[in-house]
Amino acid sequence: MTPRTRPTARSLSIALVSEHASPLAALGGVDAGGQNVHVARLAGALADRGHRVTVYTRWDSKELPVTTLLRPGVLVHHVPAGPAEQLPKDELLPHMLEFARYLALEWQERGPDLVHSHFWMSGLASLQVARELRLPLLHTYHALGTVKRRHQGRADTSPPARIPCEVQVGLGCDRVVATCRDEVAELAGMGVPAEKVDVVPCGVDPQQFSPEGPVAERGPYRYRLLQLGRLVPRKGAAVAIAALAGLPDAELVVAGGPPPERVDADPEVRRLRDLARAAGVADRVRFTGGVPSSQVPALLRSADVVLCPAVYEPFGIVPLEAMACGRPVVASDVGGQRDTVADRVTGRLVPAGDARALSAAVGELLADPALREAYGAAGRRRVMSQYGWASVAAATETAYRTVLGARMTVAGAL
Known part of the structure; x- marks a missing residue:
């Protein structure tokens, strides 16, 4: 491997590895959601800080080119690993060795200054290559198998090797970048020490998502409740439908899932x-199907x-x-929502x-317009102070510099 020049304080060559969650994917499908947004936005915010970012994701369509320029400073590189078609992420583990081999060949002559893997299978592939080429590696899990197994039990479709592999990645990488405090405690229970973990949350674009702008057309009901995201059981739409029975003046819009033309099937x-029919609220529940990202703020x-x-x-x-x-939020007291x-x-x-x-929490808010307004304004201030992508990228870069500095210190002592 050709020796790399020492990275400057202003510019790094960064590889983001995200095996199933492409920043180019349409959102709302079973395996397309928050991780896709996180990788895309983090890559862009790092590029805004002057870094050169390449996102490595699996080639899942013959129509895709090898590389695509996502935006200035961010390249998406499609890795041939398995068939060039979309596969459920839980079926991708057998293809990770091929994924790793491709990365090793790609980085053999000139690798990135550091690798930041996203999700456990990306971590597994990246760990193998990072060890072989002596590259710094940071890892973000996005979700942990221990939590999924605890809540889904026999319905968990993750490969049996997931949790041992997650432990292997956590212990083998240079640093873990967790997205919330709850994850730090979960990792400690897996044997990954808290002092090896930095907490850097996901972010949001406060210009794209703002109180000002177009508003989607409302239905005939006095109040609108909205649930947005992937249409999978763990997102709790069944709970929202049950709660609607106690909120007679409200409609529930459930946005996400398949394209609108395939919703009924x-x-x-x-x-x-x-469930809505059994609860007597079927006339007040509407499923939109997947919503283009440009329409989500409205x-x-x-x-x-x-x-x-x-x-x-x-x-x-x-x-x-x-x-x-x-907008005020009523959320379950779990994970990052805490x-x-x-x-x-x-x-x-x-x-x-x-x-x-x-139902009780929502009813309290619907009965008090001033409280809804106050919560909404406080939420906007909270986002602006803590969750902009520029802040997330700066904190992520601090973790990068910590790892690079530690590597240089060790190299200097040898």
Whole structure:
């Protein structure tokens, strides 16, 4: 491997590895959500700081070129590993060795200054290459197998090797970049020491998501509740539907999932519609299907309250997007939502799975317009002070510099 020049304080060559979550993917599908947004926005914010960023993601379509310029300073590199078609992420583990071999060849002559892997399989592939080429490696999990198994039990489709591999990545990388405090405690239980972990949250673009701008058309109901995100059971739409029974003047808009033309055939939509009929609220629940990202801010602005009732949530970007738009949030008291939603300041935190508590908290807000306005304004201020992507990128770069500095110190002592 050709020796690399020492990186300057102003410019690094950074490889972001995100095997299943491409920054180019359309959002709202089963495996396309917060991680895609995080990688895309982090890459852009790092480029804004003068760094050269390449995102390595799996080649999942024959129509894709090898490389695509996402924006100035950010290149997306499609890695051939497995068939050139979309596969569920839980089926990608057998292709990670091929993924790693490609990265090793790609970086053999001139590798990046550092590697930042996202999700456990990216970490597994990156760890192998980082050891071989002696590259600094940082890792962000986005979700942990221990948490998923605890909440999903037998319904967990993750490969059996996931948790041991996550431990291997956490112990083998130079540093872990966790997205919330809850994750630090979970990692400590897995044997990854807290002193090896930096907490850097996900972010939101406060210019794209703001209180000012177009507002999506409202229905005939007095109040609108909105749940936005992937249409999977753990997101808790069933809890929101049950809560709606106690909120007679409100409609519930569930946005996300398949394209609108395929909503009626979607198994999860069918399940939720059955629950809505049984609860007597079917006429007040609407499923939009996937919503283009350009339309999401207007949809958020149209809501009186945004619901985030996930059974578990590793981080959750939707609360930040809602808060940035000046909307109060009622969220389950889990994962990253414990950090982002300030209870009785920007919204309410309620026990996960508790439809009565969700209904009561929402009802309190619907009955008090001044309280909704106050929570929304406080949420906007919270986003502006803590969760802009520029702040996230600066904190991430600090973690990078810590690792690079430690490597240089060790090299100087040898």
